[in-house]
Amino acid sequence: MRGSLGLVLSTLLIAAQFATPVLAQAPPTAISWLDRPLVQWNTPGMPVPTAQSPSAVNAPYCSNGNRPPDTSVDQTLVDHGWFLTTAYQGGWGLTIVEAQGGWDGMCRPLDYQGFVFSNGEYAGTIAPDLMAARADGSADFIYLRQGTLSVGFVRYADTDPLCCPSGGESNVIYHVDHTDAGPVLVADSVQRVSSP
Numbered sequence: 001m002r003g004s005l006g007l008v009l010s011t012l013l014i015a016a017q018f019a020t021p022v023l024a025q026a027p028p029t030a031i032s033w034l035d036r037p038l039v040q041w042n043t044p045g046m047p048v049p050t051a052q053s054p055s056a057v058n059a060p061y062c063s064n065g066n067r068p069p070d071t072s073v074d075q076t077l078v079d080h081g082w083f084l085t086t087a088y089q090g091g092w093g094l095t096i097v098e099a100q101g102g103w104d105g106m107c108r109p110l111d112y113q114g115f116v117f118s119n120g121e122y123a124g125t126i127a128p129d130l131m132a133a134r135a136d137g138s139a140d141f142i143y144l145r146q147g148t149l150s151v152g153f154v155r156y157a158d159t160d161p162l163c164c165p166s167g168g169e170s171n172v173i174y175h176v177d178h179t180d181a182g183p184v185l186v187a188d189s190v191q192r193v194s195s196p
Contacts, residue, residue, distance in 0.1 A: 033129070039128075040187065049113075072120060073120060082100065104133065109133045116185045127139065138153065139154075
């Protein structure tokens with residue numbers, strides 16, 4: 001009996017050494033806000049949200065690349081608990097800052113968002129929910145031209161490995177409305193662009 005058990009265990013160990021590694025897959029995607037008719041989530045006069053990232057890793061080795069605040073807009077986000085990790089964009093009275101709540105275990109952005117300010121006043125976020133690296137609907141690029149904002153969001157299929165989204169991008173166009181209650185970022189349209 002012991003000899004048979006030892007043979008089985010040895011066979012399993014040898015098989016495990018030659019097994020093909022399985023790539024981690026993206027979690028199944030829920031129906032994204034990018035696939036539904038646009039519903040506005042920003043409102044004039046809304047406060048800057050406070051970072052809440054209970055699942056994020058805030059280890060010193062991840063935060064070495066933090067950008068120190070350069071502007072009053074930067075400082076506002078830092079004061080609300082956000083980490084600045086990329087350069088801000090500005091022009092035509094607008095400032096766009098990407099900031100995050102923390103990092104995953106590999107120091108990739110977790111719980112991040114794009115914040116838009118108009119003449120220093122908070123106008124809203126580029127997405128209704130926080131985003132994470134290697135997840136469906138995570139912002140890939142932010143482009144500002146002549147006061148119009150364009151953001152590309154990466155799209156994953158349910159069977160995609162985390163490394164390799166195959167669903168192309170959803171591009172969203174925004175503008176800022178100026179109201180008596182303050183500026184507000186408005187999402188105008190969303191267009192799905194297939195991968196080449």
